[in-house]
Amino acid sequence: MRLNQLLPCLLLLTFHPALLLADERLSFNRDIRPILSDHCFACHGFDAKKRQADLRLDTAAGAEADLGGYQAIVPGNPQESAVWQRISTDGDDVMPPEDFHKPLSENQKNILRAWISQGAPYEAHWSFVAPVKPDVPPSTEGNPIDAFLRQRLSEEGLQPNPLADRPTLIRRLTLDLTGLPPTPEEIDAFVANDSETAYEELVDDLQSRVTYGEHMARYWLDLARYADTHGLHLDNERSMWPYRDWVVRAFNQNLRFDDFTRWQLAGDLLESPTRDQLIASGFNRCNVTTSEGGSINDEWVFRYAVDRTATAVEVWMGLTAGCAVCHDHKFDPLSTKEFYSLYAFFHSAADPAMDGNIAETPPILRLIDESDEAKMAALRRQAADIDQQIEQRLRSLDYVDPALLDPQPVAESIEEIWFEDGFPEGANVESSGGPPLQLIAPENGAVYSGKLALRRKADAQIAQDFFAKGAKLRVPDSGKFFAYCYLDPEDPPQAIMIQFHTNAWKNRAVWGDQEKINFGKPDTTEKVHMGDLPATGQWVRLEMEAKQLGLDAGTEVSGFAFTQFSGTITWDHFGVAYQVDKAKDPAWSWQVFVEQGVATIGKRLPDALRRQLQGRNYDQWTVEETEQVRKLWLSEIYAGTQSVLAPFKASKQALEQEISAIEKASPVTFVMADLKKPRDSFVMLRGAYDNPGEQVQRGVPAFLPELPGKSDGSPLNRLDLANWLLRPDHPLTARVTVNRFWQQFFGNGLVLTSADFGSQGQPPSHPELLDWLATQFIADGWDTKQLVRRIVTSHAYRQSSELTPEQLARDPDNRLLARSPRLRLDAEVLRDQALFVSGLLVPAVGGPGVKPYQPPNIWEPVGFGNSNTRYYKQDSGSALYRRSLYTFLKRTAPPPFMSSFDAPNREQSCSLRGRTNTPMQALQLMNDIQHVEAARAFASRIILAGGKTAKQRIEWAWRVVTARQATEPEVGIALAALRQHQSRFEQDANRAAELAQYGESSPDPDIAPEQLAAYTMLANLLLNLDEAVTKN
Template sequence: MTRLETRIVRVVLLVLLAAPGSTRAPAAAARKVDYNRDIRPILSDNCYACHGPDEKKRKAKLRLDTQDSALANRDVKPAITPRNLKQSGLWHRITTKDPDDLMPPAESHKKLSPHQIALLKQWIEEGATFKGHWSFTAPVMPAVPKVQSAKFKVQSPIDNFIAAKLAEKGPGNSPEASREILIRRVTFDLTGFPPTPAEVDAFLADKSPDAYERVVDRLLKSPRYGEHMARYWLDAARYGDTHGLHLDNERSIWPYRDWVVKAFNDNLPFDQFTVWQLAGDLLPNPTQEQLVATGFNRCNVTTSEGGSINEEFIFRYAVDRAETTAAVWMGLTAGCAVCHDHKFDPITSRDFYSLYSFFHSSADPAMDGNILLTAPILKLTSPEQQKKLDDFDAQLGAIDQRIKAALAKVTYTDPASVTSATPVKRIEAVWVDDDFPAGAKPGLNPDTPALTWVTGKDARVFAGNRAIQRTATGLAQDFFNGITAPFSVPAGGTFYVHAFLDPANPPKAIMVQFHTTTWSHRVVWGDPDAIEYGRKGTPEKQPLGALPKSGEWVRLEFPASKLSLAAGTKIDGVAFTQFGGTVTWDKLGVVAETDPRKDPTESLAVWLKENQGKALNNVPDDVKRLFRSVKPEDRKPAENQRLRDYYFEFVCNATKPAFATLHKEKDPVAKAREEFDKAIPATFIWKDLEKPRESFIMVRGQYNKPGERVVPNTPAFLPPLPKADTTNRLAFARWLVSPEHPLTARVTVNRVWQQFFGTGLVKTANDFGAQGMPPSHPELLDWLAVTFREQSWDTKRFVKMLVMSATYRQDSKATPKLLAADPENLLYGRGPRFRLDAEVIRDTALYVSGLLVPTMGGKGVRPYQPDNIWEPVAYSGSNTKTYKRDTGDALYRRSLYTFYKRTAPPPAMTTFDAPSREQFCVRRERSNTPLQALNLLNDIQYVEAARAFGQRMMKEGGATTGDRIAWAFRFATSRAPTKAELAVLYDTFFGQLASYKASPDAAKKLITFGDSKPDEALDPAELAAYTLVANMLLNLDEAVTKN
């Protein structure tokens, strides 16, 4: 039979099976009806919307999800009367010819099939037995079926359950897959990479009975196992490298990703894996790892958009965290109860908001600040790094002691306290000379070349030992801000700065800018239009005339009033700006005549009075608090002394010069410590507020409409929390993995089964409720759940059990018989076969090509990506507006480490159905589209990988063309090519070789795609031909499919 004929047979069979009135209804009716398997899905899908758990939407006061209501006496007759169709109102309403009485009503756009009506009829006639929903009762260990089958070599109890169901349904099973397919399948499933030809050869040569088991054990010990397993969990955790909303700026939470990898490699028991993530911070003396694990519920999307309402987003974050936790651990669609009681499951709004209240008191702010690290965070300091920090602190502490001693010796008479006339005083404050002030955060624009300080040895210097010099072709700046002690503008002050313009290369314009809370005070000399900042003729850009004379130092002066800088204004930054040319800057400061009795930089009393009640910027937090929040009469002696010390050290013109030497000694140490500390990674962690927020049922899911108050609790239809003094997240997390819990173990083993077999025993992995599909093998699911729990939640042991089973090891060939009986392979009569996930496809190309860089962990990397993916969805102020791809090794890291921007995820991954990670995903959709093939053929990373693979063919594949192509085919597919396949590839190679020899430029263009360079010793035309062969191999269905 041809492939086309096979497809026609498949379609005809499917049509016959789906046709109304087919033999399916009588066949189903011939066996005893099971409520959970047969009846609940019908009622849930067609009736619960109006006659289900949601009281507010319920019609006719009728519930069909509970036995008491369904069987209760009503005005005419009960909805259901066991064994009596005539006295069952439901039967009348689903079979009547009267369109006004027919159920479901026409406006619901639902209609029962003859098969469904037959099932309901049989159920009523058999006694209309109700059962609790299958997933809401704790699993118990079922008896393992006894199976006698010469065709099915049972390896574990899993196979007994599968074989029993296959025997019941009739299609039979498949033989064990070939050894090549087995090692390829299990290597992909446990590491995310294909086996090497050498690994295949070793397995084929090993004739021992435990050869396959030894392969499995080796793969489970590989660090690649943890990386591969982590990817599935990170989908569920909605892990991303950006905040996800508004600016979608970068966030630093990659240490959580790396912890997940380590947890799988270390085989952390799943119950601990659960507790650490949901409540690691509440464990006694939590370790660094346990705190990092709490990043699970900091992975949700956040915002800092202007106009956002704090209360709304605190509410939304808690909803997300509750919904995600319920889905990931319990398979519940709990989010459906945010606005009203769940329409299909017994989850009330009270249940949801009780669950929500576990997460409602998180200490993270409503607005993320668009910053890399939004508190609470944890610095991941190693013991060696802590020792270095301690050394810095010791140095700084010693200098602080000397500053403290100097402060104790200060003698000061406040001019405001002197009764005799005080003469007007001329003051000069030097703000920049030889270095930026203490605490300055320097910057430059553009970011190259680096800031250049020149000395008298290699350039002119006006004052001191060095000056700032820059040569530019366009706009350029050297600047700083954030200084420890901001400059204070004196009354009547005049600024000055010294500039030297190179006569051989003069600029078009020069500018000085001052930073208060913004960069909005500027003066410019030369062409004011050359520098685009600010509105000309305003304090934002005040033109002060022509450029100063070149070839000599010129003192430039300008009054503070020209820039609308009032007396007392704090300046914490200065920018030296130019357009083109070579400019040297030196000695910037301010001069003024002042009455010391009224000047805050001369009089402590004036300074204290002027700042009282103000929210000062750029001062230490404790000084800011004392001025803003503590009245003078309420200050303690120590607080008054703190203000005096700060004034003498940083503000008072008469005393602060005495501390300049100490600051020059301290500042480099403080800066070095800051830079060292900045390099230590940090991550988001969970922490609760000291005082918990009150939680309420939010009416209709609106953040500002609280209803009844609720306290942390679990859904009422599930087992209660154990009685304890504290009902907190730790108690909740332990409840999830308690023996009595009906869902966690089932949901978890189902997702792991889905990972290896393509489809879960419960196909709807995200919904174990009434709208979800019932398990195809309920006894097997319970056996797996109980086994997993009783084996101490050992994930590696569980995974090994799955891949050692005969069920997993079956051949995946879909025979006509198997296809007709079970087109979706829900009975598992054949091995798993489906397209590989996005990350695995890319990683495989890198791996076989030899380009893969196996470095583990660290910040997300930015490999190749088409232009203009980030830009259309980005705001101008976003630090992820423009995609700047990495170079070197970062281009070839495993896809797990690719930087994930939520609003524009990596297109090479989303093309192959990777999620955006904006919300949890426990089951990826799987599509097969032409775009995917085009991606594999033309995307630069696949073309480059093909060239590198082609290069490996020439250098490692053997001496002849046939050997090389066969070697590459085997690496790409884990099997030897047939003669026909080899002939096609052989002809392709020589056809392309002739073409590229005739077009050497085309050959050169093809083999120079990407950052990695081709081996210049290889013939370009030959390498180009091998590149296209490799490109074909990487695009084979067999290369991107798990067989």
């Protein structure tokens, strides 16, 4: 039997020594349900498919049903009850059977017998009944929390501990509310404050700090399964950190927990949602995702919806809903059909089944700050002005269709220049290889025509100048490219090339030794050999057919490159020549264009208009449709306007590129959205994604308050689900929430199993207190800061953690809270504390995850070759010293220090971290580079701020780490250790220098390495004290 299953029985025996006496009234929820749930419900519970002998013991009706002349339970008569007969016998008839491997103890058997004798009264499961606010027991000390706790302590014959001393209190409270220790100045101020409200003032101060939200957010992010990568297969980076930062803001702004719930479950469904509400909806997008080849979309849509359902139920209802994916829940009254009714709320999410291994898997929200919004608005106004200028030119155009002229014009030869005196307007000109491009004037060298030409010199390497992402150039019918080049007779190149970019650099013409230039595959359009090099010392016209290079008429060229291997060459007057018969060319004749159909205008037509015109001849177009297409033709196709409009289009394109650059540089976060047409949802038989059974509608379990349908007949949605969770009569949401906050400060919740309020979970140690906190939380307007304040101002929280022999004997697990718990600090707090006392901590708030020190080769063993998280690239500078909240979390290889101290990998929701105690933890605290560097930086502070003598410095450092004064024996031990280290490093200057340089931060040059090294060892010792790594 697991320890957590054994605890209820141990607690019963510990707290109820008279439990088995005949006159002791038993409670079904407290005394009986845990026994039946652990030993009987698996075969005789809610799950009809797994039920044996058609016997139910989870309901009174089932237990007392006629089973053919006998009953499992006969109230008041154990001897006639089949349950008692079977549990008190032996051999093959005993229950539970031997192969169940969970035999009942004699005490448990006697408890069941006594209960049957008392009439076997059943009770609804405590957590499925809405809490009713109980009266606060009379008490003269503490707040209402203490009244409930003292009543129970009094019943058990125990007394609460006295208050802890002030240094202990401020350290405990500051760590619990901010995740950081107090400074000596803060300790002094609190100790010296003799006001009756000094402690409450300290609480208010700590809750007002930004560090409060950072620390509180960490617990929620465990629940939300937040991480910085997708989690499966390549486990690539995802842009999710704005959600993490929103959680920090929400706690700092004390966002009401009901709104905190609505925004996360359904922020996208609120009317005109704000940016923060949309960011909050990213809670539903924190689940692990994949894009592995061969994955089946339907399977992953199913898995994501199951994860979101199980997570929401665990986080807000504290139930193990995932147990009902394949079959009815074995222990709780949650059927598979009810699970899939909840699942239906999440099944229509609009995110794709495959995440694409990209950082911005839609739906996303781009977070543009106010200054950039203003800049973009100004750029859009400029673009609109250009549109008006284009409109004016089109309106003033005196167009005559050449197809309608008589006689019709004869064909013309046209040369369209793409390069002369510079690249096309608006082009993004780049250079690669060799010196940058050089535009020369006639006085500096040969120019074929115009004012400037392009000259490049290369020394046995490829050199090229090109433009890309600029104005689009179109290949005309029967187009022939030409370019004039001048090869320096004193320094001729060995090969020259002209390249063309469409979707890629795939079309090239080369002259000379083509082997010298390694671009393209020979004898394909990627590398067409045009012959020998042209003559040197003169301008030579090069020509190449567009079709010969694989460039068909109408192809858009988005870039070209002049390339060479060695030598010096000048390029000029580059473009395309073609014959045009205007009367037959759709680029000149509107009549010819419309007769050929709108296919030639392609994607330039708005989607709605293109669909509208599809399958219809132009003579069937409306006047409005004709005007729309004609306007687009004149501006985008008609050759007579292209040269006139080109400068305007180039300017507009530059503005659009600037807008796009601002957008791309802005942070992105995942948000939730639903498909416009919801998916049908079904019971998936045996939990198989491809085995649908009965269709289900969105709904909630029958054992919980009803969620009625909408009056307008529209389907229920996630917002309805969120509002249902927040109903005052909902039995779970408030209880589960206050229990988690309690757990945060006391180590364990009033309900020990914070993720399971069902039959398999533990009953609350103080049920009346739990219900009072839950109902008061709602009455306070779901105010989380007020709830936290109420907990930390209680005597129970403020009392000493000293353990008396009586407490150890009577309450070893501290469930009665006669003392404050003493707990090891969480992983993040341990690291942050070391950075804080060292002075290295960088208090910057928010932003993308950072990558501090990490042992080598942690990511690579689980990384894929094409993953962007295959290799860990450590940050430098301030990023090394940010709070641990901001450490980049790769799910398949989380930060090893964090993992060693039980931080979850965030692959699934985590309601309670474990607390292990391993040798690896001690080794890391002593030897991890982050901690050794922190000790070295702390050593500098000790020397510079701690006083003049070694004794003064030790006393100061001790107080910085533990908040209390060191005793004389402690100072003596530390002083002896310091002297031993000083002697050692004076004899080994190299080791001292090496330790003094540990980490990336620079040591103080005014401190001798030997001294710094010795104090580093002292600082390391203090940071490893039991008091330093625990909270008293």
